[in-house]
Amino acid sequence: AIDPNFEENREQVGEEDGVAVWGPVEPPEKQGIRGTHVAVDFDICLADGACLEDCPVDVFEWVDTPGHPESEIKANPTNEDQCIDCMLCVDVCPVDAIDVDPG
Ligand code: SF4
Ligand code: F3S
Numbered sequence: 044a045i046d047p048n049f050e051e052n053r054e055q056v057g058e059e060d061g062v063a064v065w066g067p068v069e070p071p072e073k074q075g076i077r078g079t080h081v082a083v084d085f086d087i088c089l090a091d092g093a094c095l096e097d098c099p100v101d102v103f104e105w106v107d108t109p110g111h112p113e114s115e116i117k118a119n120p121t122n123e124d125q126c127i128d129c130m131l132c133v134d135v136c137p138v139d140a141i142d143v144d145p146g
Contacts, residue, residue, distance in 0.1 A: 077120060078120035087138050102132070
């Protein structure tokens with residue numbers, strides 16, 4: 044499962060599509076955690092798609108991660124600023140790849 048304390052345990056190494064990237068990032072195997080308020084561990088996501096289908100405000104968009112061992116697309120929390128903290132995505136992800144911090 045995603046580390047809920049990733050902000051303390053990881054370093055932000057950049058930003059892509061307006062979304063924070065938390066390392067380590069070593070493509071293609073290591074893609075890091077993406078997002079802050081809504082965070083997706085790209086190394087755990089296996090492209091189930093439930094988060095995209097169920098989020099009421101369309102926070103997530105597919106991005107390509109060619110060569111990643113779990114899946115070659117990932118759910119990027121591109122619109123995390125729209126999140127209404129309903130926690131649906133956290134509940135439906137089968138591999139606990141998502142952390143939402145209502146703080
Ligand atoms: Fe979407 Fe709800 Fe998840 Fe926020 S908590 S990203 S609104 S499904
Ligand atoms: Fe990935 Fe979980 Fe969404 S596997 S596509 S973060 S439901």
